[in-house]
Amino acid sequence: MPACRHCQGTYPREYFIHGNGPRKDVCVRCGVDKGLVEESEVPAYYSKDLANARINLRARRYSGFLWVGVLWVIWISYFGNIPLWGMASGIALLLISLVLPVQFILGHAKYQAKLAHLTPSYERPKGH
């Protein structure tokens, strides 16, 4: 994988702008930042909105595990000792903990489809 000469990042070939001279070995993001190309010229560019939407999607997918972890810490700290309420909330939390990984696995295809929808389509030109 080639490295960008401005940010030293290594990306697949489709994330580089085309041309020689100052445009040689410059990634799409650095090309747009330094004014070498317009945003509309580079289909592989992840705009701010697109990047935010992707992070949002990813956060929504993985946040369940964070919340279950937080709820377990709260349950162990405060509710574990209460006889009836502690038992009921513990069972509910246990059920959530068991359902969450199943839901995570079953939602994989939907997540991949949404992520593909948020990925700019780009065909690698001939010779690259």
Ligand SMILES: [Zn+2]
């Ligand atoms: Zn770069």
